């Protein structure tokens with residue numbers, strides 16, 4: 001069976017690409033190894049900027065919203081609480097969210113084959129041939145690898161050949177009554193973020209939903225060598241839950257069940273295209289290297305890929321040169337931000353105690369950080385504004401501490 005585009009992986013990246021391609025009348029096959037609906041390791045926090053870019057994401061996709069967040073310094077000395085009238089984060093269950101995206105793709109005309117794994121891909125002069133684990137194959141003009149962090153397509157096409165830039169996570173999503181959630185995390189469903197707790201090169205999160213709570217801990221491998229006293233991430237998770245209970249963030253009787261381990265990428269691949277091939281989302285390394293947030297970039301890269309591929313098929317040009325437009329476009333869109341964030345992640349958490357203390361004492365800086373998290377401000381702009389604000393605070397501090405000296409200067 002020959003399609004114009006075969007998309008391997010029906011997560012947010014693949015389904016979004018499938019929707020936009022099918023809407024143009026392109027013959028698309030969306031392929032996934034799992035049967036839908038299926039779960040996916042995730043915190044399930046969605047930045048609200050996503051709604052601007054994808055206005056079709058409505059309340060059917062969302063469990064709840066958080067209007068409040070607490071960030072803690074590594075020693076727990078400083079706790080920064082922020083409340084907003086608007087939503088800070090939307091909370092989703094991946095089983096439901098991803099299935100809704102798949103349904104949108106099908107309704108736009110894409111064909112879904114789930115429960116089939118792609119094991120190899122061969123690029124010839126005439127097609128991309130995707131070999132499945134039942135020894136059959138499907139052919140297309142172009143293949144999109146949207147098959148997540150351990151992407152078979154990226155590996156088999158030589159686009160990914162190492163896993164140096166990875167963030168490891170341990171997490172669990174607990175079912176919990178809305179009344180208990182109201183009691184502990186309020187109607188505003190306060191999210192909690194613990195930075196570099198116990199010298200861990202990452203952060204812990206508590207994401208309350210409608211009737212679930214997602215608790216996790218992350219560890220950024222690129223920053224890990226600078227840390228002392230390495231421990232298994234699951235042990236760190238158990239310690240984290242103990243701290244949360246002691247601080248009354250979660251109920252004392254919450255029982256840890258099956259802690260799940262998962263990984264996410266923290267750096268875009270050097271090259272995300274080749275002849276007849278494009279990789280999107282986690283397969284291309286598009287998660288935020290500081291926060292680990294990746295759904296937005298997955299969907300945005302799927303959309304950008306669909307746009308470039310639509311043009312490639314119109315021009316009957318599936319060459320590497322033509323598809324390089326994809327890399328230029330995503331870099332212009334969100335790549336510069338990821339690059340800056342990657343540099344920050346190399347020294348993950350360095351100076352966070354001081355940083356949270358400064359934010360704690362300056363509401364404007366705190367608001368700036370929240371605006372960046374919710375996507376109102378790009379990381380690069382946040383950096384510029386932060387440098388200006390910190391310089392202002394330093395000068396102000398000098399004047400207040402030593403007004404006479406500064407007046408005479």
Ligand SMILES: Cc1cc2nc3c(=O)[nH]c(=O)nc-3n(C[C@H](O)[C@H](O)[C@H](O)COP(=O)(O)OP(=O)(O)OC[C@H]3O[C@@H](n4cnc5c(N)ncnc54)[C@H](O)[C@@H]3O)c2cc1C
Nearest residue numbers: 009011012013033042043044045118147148281282294295
């Ligand atoms: C613990 C954890 C917490 C996270 N929390 C957040 C968060 O709160 N907010 C956020 O925005 N992001 C979060 N992320 C990141 C987010 O989950 C990913 O960035 C996002 O899922 C990427 O989407 P994707 O479509 O690229 O890949 P995926 O969602 O990984 O989808 C890939 C799909 O490909 C399929 N597949 C894989 N291999 C094959 C194959 N060989 N053949 C066929 N199908 C295949 C899989 O079954 C899967 O359905 C988190 C990640 C982790 C690990």
